[in-house]
Amino acid sequence: MGTQANTPAPAAVRSFSDVTLGEALPPLTVHVDRARLVQYAGASLDRNRIHWDEPFAKQVGLPDVIAHGMFTMGAAVTLVTDWVGDAGRVVEYGVRFTRPVVVPYDTGADIEVSAIVKSADPETKRVTVELTATTAGEKVLGRALAVAVLD
Amino acid sequence: MPVNADFQGRAYPPTETYRVSAAKIREFAEAVGSADPVHVDADAARARGYADVIAPPTFAVLIAQQCDAQLIRDPEAGIDFSRVVHGEQRFTHHRPLTAGDAVIGTLHVDTVREAGGHAMVTTRTELATEAGEAVCTATSTIVIRGGE
Numbered sequence: 001m002g003t004q005a006n007t008p009a010p011a012a013v014r015s016f017s018d019v020t021l022g023e024a025l026p027p028l029t030v031h032v033d034r035a036r037l038v039q040y041a042g043a044s045l046d047r048n049r050i051h052w053d054e055p056f057a058k059q060v061g062l063p064d065v066i067a068h069g070m071f072t073m074g075a076a077v078t079l080v081t082d083w084v085g086d087a088g089r090v091v092e093y094g095v096r097f098t099r100p101v102v103v104p105y106d107t108g109a110d111i112e113v114s115a116i117v118k119s120a121d122p123e124t125k126r127v128t129v130e131l132t133a134t135t136a137g138e139k140v141l142g143r144a145l146a147v148a149v150l151d
Numbered sequence: 152m153p154v155n156a157d158f159q160g161r162a163y164p165p166t167e168t169y170r171v172s173a174a175k176i177r178e179f180a181e182a183v184g185s186a187d188p189v190h191v192d193a194d195a196a197r198a199r200g201y202a203d204v205i206a207p208p209t210f211a212v213l214i215a216q217q218c219d220a221q222l223i224r225d226p227e228a229g230i231d232f233s234r235v236v237h238g239e240q241r242f243t244h245h246r247p248l249t250a251g252d253a254v255i256g257t258l259h260v261d262t263v264r265e266a267g268g269h270a271m272v273t274t275r276t277e278l279a280t281e282a283g284e285a286v287c288t289a290t291s292t293i294v295i296r297g298g299e
Contacts (some may be wrong), residue, residue, distance in 0.1 A: 013199075029289050030184065043175075043182035060233060069237045074183035074209035081208065086199055087187040087247075088207040091154075094241030146208070 013085040016125040016150040019091045025115040025129065028079040032067050032101065033108030040071045054105065066100035067109070073097075074142055076113045076133045080146045083115075085131075091126070096142035101135045111135050118145070125150045154270040155229050157264050163221045164257040170279060173250040176206045183207055185216045193230045193250075205247035212240065215276040218256040222274060223293075228232035230272075230295055238271060239292035243284045253281045261290075268297035 037051045046068055049056040057065045073095050081087040103109050112134050119128045131144040158242045173193070180190035185207045188195040224231050248254070255278070262273045271294050278287040 036182075040182040042217075043178045046216060050182045068211050070209060070240065071183065072183075073240060074179075074207060074212075077208050078183060078185045078187075081185060086201065087185060087189055087207055088201060088205045091244050092242065094239070096239045097237050100268055 004032065013089060013151045015084065016120070016122065016127070019117055019120055019127055019150065020118060021117055023117045025079055025083045025117075027112065027114040028076075030072075030075045030080075030111040030113060031108055032075075032103055032111060034103060034105060034138075036108075037065065037067060037071065037103060040068055044068065044070060046070065052105065054085065062096050062100070062102075064102050064104055067111075069095075069097040069100070072111060072133060073144075075111065076131050076141065076144065077146055079113050079115055079131065080129050080148060084148045089150065090146055091149055092145070092147035095131075095144040097140070098142040099138055099140045101140050109135050111140065115146075118123055153229060153231060153297060154263055154272055155227060156262065157265040158222070158225075158228055158237065158260045158272075161260045163218070166218055166221075166256045166258075169217070169254045169256070170219075171206065171248050171252040171254060172251055173204050175213075175226060176204050176248075176250055179210050179213065180207050183209065198216060201247065203250040208242060208244065209240075210248055211242055211244075211276075211278060211287045211289050212291075214254060214256055215291065218258040218276040219274055219291060221258055222260060222272070234296045236294045236296060237291070238294040239273075239290075241290040243288040243290075246285060248278075248286060252286065254278050254286060255281060270295040270297070271277050 021035045115129045118130045133141040134148045177191050181199045257277045259275045276289045
């Protein structure tokens with residue numbers, strides 16, 4: 001890659017040959033508060049009140065407002081797309097929602113995301129990454145696997 | 152059972168066209184915290200071989216959930232939306248959703264089953280361009296909680 005003075009090199013897509021099985025990706029902490037959930041509700045068009053209206057959430061039996069599962073899923077995969085170097089290289093991504101992320105008004109919540117390389121296919125240059133997402137020490141995603149095609 | 156089991160195997164007619172815009176992609180990317188310029192900078196996207204800015208991997212849910220609404224709002228299905236919890240979600244991208252795409256979704260009800268007093272419904276939305284190019288398969292499992 002060229003190194004022109006004063007010009008940052010464009011982010012390159014990760015090379016398959018640089019990946020090792022079991023490799024840990026740089027972890028990520030996602031802070032989520034009510035404002036973030038309102039932002040996601042508008043962006044995703046999922047305006048379910050359980051994600052921003054505390055009295056409503058409690059009325060339907062939840063401990064408090066909870067994050068959209070799809071917010072957690074979407075925020076968690078940025079760890080993978082940053083590592084890959086191009087969000088368009090993620091060809092498969094699936095999760096189970098095992099536990100809601102409760103988002104108190106005062107403090108919000110932190111979602112800790114980590115990931116490791118589970119498998120890598122040299123013929124297709126596809127790597128499968130397993131993600132772990134926890135909040136307050138409890139797993140919120142299960143069977144979270146993303147497949148990306150590298151260079 | 153809180154869901155009509157006859158719905159397994161049913162397909163709904165294709166939806167109206169959804170037009171993917173650069174503005175919605177940017178809004179969605181900011182909301183999930185994706186800093187990849189490929190979502191907001193058309194030149195950066197073209198430099199990587201895309202026709203325009205591309206959507207983050209979970210953007211397709213926005214279109215798929217509009218398709219799912221056909222089933223959830225279908226009175227014959229008997230789904231009480233206030234008891235619905237999202238159980239699983241999966242995307243298979245045949246290529247990235249790109250600004251300018253005119254996309255049609257076709258909803259399939261793959262399975263309706265019961266487990267532990269709850270009903271679980273797995274739907275699959277096939278997203279394709281108006282020209283018929285497959286773009287994304289989005290699979291969702293919802294859990295409809297049974298009575299306490």
